[in-house]
Amino acid sequence: MTRILVISDIHANLTALEAVLSAAGAVDATWCLGDLVGYGPDPNECVKCIRAIPNLTCLLGNHDAAALGQLDLDAFNHDAKASACWMQEVLSVESKEFLLSLPQRTRALESTLVHGSPRNPVWEYLLDIYTVEQNFACFEDQLCFAGHTHLPVAYLAAKDEREISWKMLREGDNLRLKHRAILNPGSVGQPRDHDPRASYAILDPEAKSWTNFRVTYDIASVQTRILQAGLPYAHAARLSGGW
Numbered sequence: 001m002t003r004i005l006v007i008s009d010i011h012a013n014l015t016a017l018e019a020v021l022s023a024a025g026a027v028d029a030t031w032c033l034g035d036l037v038g039y040g041p042d043p044n045e046c047v048k049c050i051r052a053i054p055n056l057t058c059l060l061g062n063h064d065a066a067a068l069g070q071l072d073l074d075a076f077n078h079d080a081k082a083s084a085c086w087m088q089e090v091l092s093v094e095s096k097e098f099l100l101s102l103p104q105r106t107r108a109l110e111s112t113l114v115h116g117s118p119r120n121p122v123w124e125y126l127l128d129i130y131t132v133e134q135n136f137a138c139f140e141d142q143l144c145f146a147g148h149t150h151l152p153v154a155y156l157a158a159k160d161e162r163e164i165s166w167k168m169l170r171e172g173d174n175l176r177l178k179h180r181a182i183l184n185p186g187s188v189g190q191p192r193d194h195d196p197r198a199s200y201a202i203l204d205p206e207a208k209s210w211t212n213f214r215v216t217y218d219i220a221s222v223q224t225r226i227l228q229a230g231l232p233y234a235h236a237a238r239l240s241g242g243w
């Protein structure tokens, strides 16, 4: 295993997903950290595409749980709730079965994989150092992979773990992982770091190397499908600005 594709937060954006899979090229395994659906216009197409990936490890995200009716939709804001209701209507039986089969937390190659955080795998956001510090106590492996915030960020512990630093990753940034870390590949289908390009990362588990990549895709075609489906305008508009 020398090349693992790590993706998260596809959000029913098939055009972005296909661009990422094509740009990443041949890999030994793919880890998908959840939120296959929600916001975007292509939920069934994205589930079908993801489940066909060989050597796949895939997790359940909060939007996947919402689309399955497992969450109280009042936990979402108005627009997210509208898209979750739409997802519940349009998801096929096959798509629901696949999402239902996904774990909330798992391990692969001696790493911990979650959607949100190791403490609260589906819901918690890792956005501040205090929360991140607490979460370092919630997994035992050297590396934990999480999505959910849609930000390509690395939280890096010092050798003695007394200090944790963080770094937002830009295209081509590469880290050599010497100590414990929580790593987020950013979002494929709805980036929120003001770079609208789809985000993904490649892990080389032997070299302990983590590299972030960005890829352009046809945003306008996705926006057209969002509006055609009657989904909220904001979900289309935000794709252009990456927020």
Ligand code: ZN
Binding pocket: 009, 011, 035, 061, 063, 148, 149, 150
């Ligand atoms: Zn998400």
